[in-house]
Amino acid sequence: MTMKRLINLKRAEARKIYLTYAVVIAAYIICQVMSSTGLFSSSMRGMLVPICAYMVMAVSLNLVVGILGELSLGHAGFMSVGAFSGVASAILMQGTITNAPLRLALAMVIAAIFAAIAGFLIGIPVLRLKGDYLAIVTLAFGEIIKSILNNFYLGMDSEGIQISMITDTTRLLKGGRLIIRGPMGISGIQKIATFTAGFVLLMIALMIVFNLVNSRSGRAFMAIRDDRIAAESIGLDITKYKMMAFVMSAAIAGAAGALFAMNYSTIVANKFDFNTSILILVFVVLGGQGNMLGGIIAAAVLTILPEKLREFSEYRMLLYAVVLIVMMLATNNAEVKSFLAGLNPFRRKEAA
Amino acid sequence: MIFLNYFISGISLGSIYAIIALGYTMVYGIAKMLNFAHGDVIMVGGYICFYAVARYGMNPFLGVAVAVVGCTLLGIIVERLAYKPLRQAPSLAVLITAIGMSYFLQNTALLLWSSNPKVFPSIIERGSFKLFDGRLSVSHVTVLTIASCLVIMGVLTLFISKTRLGKAMRACSEDKGAAQLMGINVNATISMTFAIGSGLAAIAGALLCSAYPTLMPTTGSLPGIKAFTAAVFGGIGSVPGAFLGGLMLGVIEIFAKAYISSQLSDAVVFAVLIVVLLVKPSGLLGRNIQEKV
Numbered sequence: 001m002t003m004k005r006l007i008n009l010k011r012a013e014a015r016k017i018y019l020t021y022a023v024v025i026a027a028y029i030i031c032q033v034m035s036s037t038g039l040f041s042s043s044m045r046g047m048l049v050p051i052c053a054y055m056v057m058a059v060s061l062n063l064v065v066g067i068l069g070e071l072s073l074g075h076a077g078f079m080s081v082g083a084f085s086g087v088a089s090a091i092l093m094q095g096t097i098t099n100a101p102l103r104l105a106l107a108m109v110i111a112a113i114f115a116a117i118a119g120f121l122i123g124i125p126v127l128r129l130k131g132d133y134l135a136i137v138t139l140a141f142g143e144i145i146k147s148i149l150n151n152f153y154l155g156m157d158s159e160g161i162q163i164s165m166i167t168d169t170t171r172l173l174k175g176g177r178l179i180i181r182g183p184m185g186i187s188g189i190q191k192i193a194t195f196t197a198g199f200v201l202l203m204i205a206l207m208i209v210f211n212l213v214n215s216r217s218g219r220a221f222m223a224i225r226d227d228r229i230a231a232e233s234i235g236l237d238i239t240k241y242k243m244m245a246f247v248m249s250a251a252i253a254g255a256a257g258a259l260f261a262m263n264y265s266t267i268v269a270n271k272f273d274f275n276t277s278i279l280i281l282v283f284v285v286l287g288g289q290g291n292m293l294g295g296i297i298a299a300a301v302l303t304i305l306p307e308k309l310r311e312f313s314e315y316r317m318l319l320y321a322v323v324l325i326v327m328m329l330a331t332n333n334a335e336v337k338s339f340l341a342g343l344n345p346f347r348r349k350e351a352a
Numbered sequence: 353m354i355f356l357n358y359f360i361s362g363i364s365l366g367s368i369y370a371i372i373a374l375g376y377t378m379v380y381g382i383a384k385m386l387n388f389a390h391g392d393v394i395m396v397g398g399y400i401c402f403y404a405v406a407r408y409g410m411n412p413f414l415g416v417a418v419a420v421v422g423c424t425l426l427g428i429i430v431e432r433l434a435y436k437p438l439r440q441a442p443s444l445a446v447l448i449t450a451i452g453m454s455y456f457l458q459n460t461a462l463l464l465w466s467s468n469p470k471v472f473p474s475i476i477e478r479g480s481f482k483l484f485d486g487r488l489s490v491s492h493v494t495v496l497t498i499a500s501c502l503v504i505m506g507v508l509t510l511f512i513s514k515t516r517l518g519k520a521m522r523a524c525s526e527d528k529g530a531a532q533l534m535g536i537n538v539n540a541t542i543s544m545t546f547a548i549g550s551g552l553a554a555i556a557g558a559l560l561c562s563a564y565p566t567l568m569p570t571t572g573s574l575p576g577i578k579a580f581t582a583a584v585f586g587g588i589g590s591v592p593g594a595f596l597g598g599l600m601l602g603v604i605e606i607f608a609k610a611y612i613s614s615q616l617s618d619a620v621v622f623a624v625l626i627v628v629l630l631v632k633p634s635g636l637l638g639r640n641i642q643e644k645v
Contacts, residue, residue, distance in 0.1 A: 071444055073451075125630050131443050132386040133629055136580060140622035147619040166613050274573075278451065285448060318459040324452025325434055332441035 052198025053260035058295035066290030069225030074142025079257035080272035086111030086258025115254020149269035185268030366602020367501035372579035373594035375549030381589030388450035391576015392457035397554030427550025461569035472561035587638020
């Protein structure tokens with residue numbers, strides 16, 4: 001199925017897809033070798049899993065921003081739904097499933113399911129809107145998810161799972177464990193996320209997105225992006241396709257959230273705030289909207305660079321802001337575009 | 353009586369939202385863009401006012417005037433550098449630029465003034481009027497806030513309906529092409545709308561910080577988003593709508609804080625936004641614009 005589809009692709013597109021896979025696989029092998037031969041510092045090794053998680057987030061958001069052409073400002077919300085549901089389920093499974101990679105995989109699947117449900121529920125109202133309104137409502141939902149998780153308590157005792165909101169009224173029996181503790185989040189997480197798991201997740205996310213983009217649905221997404229009215233007039237069900245992209249994107253983000261969270265011993269809902277959503281947007285914009293490989297590279301560079309340039313760390317967020325503005329001006333303004341083209345020494349001479 | 357107290361503080365908070373919402377609603381009405389950085393202009397206004405009053409010992413009202421001038425200039429510069437080159441660009445690009453600008457202002461403020469919260473001196477002396485034998489107390493800041501909001505609304509409504517520039521603004525929001533053909537300088541009108549909105553944001557910043565006296569680089573962002581909610585609630589593009597939406601949102605927020613949960617009050621405000629957009633996307637007083645192909 002996949003192969004047939006790839007053969008049917010235009011050559012340039014197929015090449016781009018293979019190039020993306022090749023770069024990701026090569027980067028994985030290089031990192032593995034460097035890590036096992038001790039060429040990586042411990043801080044670098046510690047960053048491998050978060051980098052993978054951010055790369056997957058970039059792929060996920062790129063599906064919405066680059067392919068569907070709508071702006072989601074609440075993607076960190078899906079990440080946090082995935083993180084909390086994934087970690088909580090991993091803790092609940094600790095006794096029954098002792099194999100850590102299997103538990104991680106199951107937790108990521110559960111996280112993806114929960115995030116997909118959240119994406120579906122949020123999508124019902126959100127996807128009736130468009131443009132700026134859609135963006136601001138996703139922002140609102142991101143904040144609502146954060147507020148809810150900050151006030152959510154989940155515990156487990158011999159009588160089963162107990163949940164409560166706002167204040168802890170779970171009244172756990174003796175021997176019970178309060179897993180999600182409102183603003184304190186989840187602590188005592190077993191760090192079972194591995195670089196290999198991150199790599200596998202990234203490959204799966206890429207396969208899903210590339211397959212989706214190069215299918216009938218994917219072409220529908222791009223038609224909606226390029227001209228919503230024309231797409232509607234030839235009978236495309238706008239809401240259905242938007243929902244499909246949105247739910248898929250949320251599910252991928254959820255799995256990335258679970259991976260990310262299981263790299264730390266403690267997570268709190270405030271970690272997944274508006275700033276995180278913007279950070280992921282910066283990856284997508286810098287990498288080029290709709291360009292998966294670009295987003296992946298941007299995620300890696302913008303995660304490693306601030307660590308390497310610690311003395312400039314206070315300028316990091318400022319740099320992100322400048323990146324957003326300059327990228328938009330460079331790609332959308334004719335004057336800036338031609339100015340930048342003039343700076344490029346390798347540009348082809350135009351025929352006189 | 354407690355109910356009335358909450359109601360008055362709701363109206364006061366709502367007045368601030370209303371002034372901020374004016375900036376959003378006018379810019380959206382004319383340039384059809386969501387100026388995400390508007391909330392951060394409020395913060396800059398707050399800082400200018402803070403330094404003018406606390407460091408240079410200016411009269412508080414003079415401090416506010418300086419802040420208004422500073423923010424007006426800032427609004428013009430931001431518009432010129434970031435938004436004007438993107439007049440013809442897709443709205444997604446403009447929105448991302450505006451988010452970038454919001455981040456830029458916040459982080460520049462962080463570098464210039466650090467993240468330590470500053471204690472904002474009230475622009476008028478603290479104290480309160482006691483009513484009903486002291487059972488109801490209304491602070492001076494509250495009275496000033498509500499009064500300024502009413503004055504601004506009145507002046508702005510007159511400006512838009514009576515003056516030539518106001519007419520030009522209305523013409524641009526109705527039909528840019530036709531306005532251009534009538535000899536209106538559309539670009540200058542849009543820039544002026546930004547200038548007015550940013551000047552108002554400075555006043556909102558001074559009032560906001562007088563009522564809630566902690567000033568940080570992130571002070572403006574949440575009120576900014578809430579004021580946008582208010583603008584949508586009232587009907588974007590409509591000046592009376594911004595007023596009504598702002599007041600209602602302020603009251604809803606204070607009641608949610610008092611009667612539901614203070615942690616969930618933001619969630620309640622955002623839920624209002626979602627419900628409004630689903631039930632009546634054009635807002636309370638907005639016009640329903642039909643899309644033509």
